[in-house]
Amino acid sequence: MSTPHIRIGTRSSQLALWQARWVAAELERLGAQVEIIEITTQGDRQQSGPIVELGLQGVFTKEIQAAVLRSEVDLAVHSLKDLPTETVWGLTLAAVPERENCCDAIVSASGEKLAALASGAIVGTGSLRRQAQLRAMRPDINVRGIRGNVDTRLSKLTTGEYDAIILASAGLNRLGLAEKVSEELAPPRMLPAPGQGTLGIECRLADELLLKFVAQIQHPDTRASTDAERSMLALLHAGCSAPVGAWGRIENGKLRLDGLVASLDGTQILRAAASGSLDDPLQLGRTVAEELLAQGAQQLIDAARNS
Known part of the structure; x- marks a missing residue:
């Protein structure tokens, strides 16, 4: 595949476009001509209410995957944490580039760290995983749901709707907003979502030449780490409907994985780890x-799903 023309399908949010442009630049560096095509997903159209109320998994990925299958685009760039573990027939995860920071970060109105927030402070996050772990660490704060892109969430902090919000460090870094971080909640203190901070590049399984070309931007250690995280999530059958965290990394030449399942109120935290x-x-x-x-864990997952 000498000089391929590659059409990238992506969400139209500022962060998603940053991610697509980063992948485009990597592919162009390898000799490709790249076009970016924006696709609106169900998760983008419905910005109110918790993510789990939107129904099935894949609210940020299904429309883009369908466009790949219809050959309207050649590959999809996803935030790997949004990509369901169940493979779509005809598609494959072709490459996982090197991971950015996998941590969660607290952004507070006055720069306070988590421990310094006043009792009763309102902290916003749309993630059940973050909510449960926050409640376990600070049962005295008021954890509330929040939706919207990064700018929307930051604006809700500025207007005083929240005293602090939790965002992924990777997204803030990619958007040049690292200075907003009041404190990183690094693992094992708070375990991230499976695949957090990582991009997933999905292609048609039959497109062998493109698969070979895209594989050049794969990062083997990141792929191994996130494959372990996603394998754990797949066996738990939890999706986005339960508080599940996973942290894969390379330590002393071994692949290490920490996993967590929690109750929604944070009073029960189950942990396991292996190398x-x-x-x-x-x-x-x-x-x-x-x-x-x-x-x-199954009881906690069922309880969260039925809440």
């Missing part, structure tokens, strides 16, 4: 998931 070979990340994910299930 394994970089050559079999899927088994490592299953091992950690099985330990969490043995501790009673």
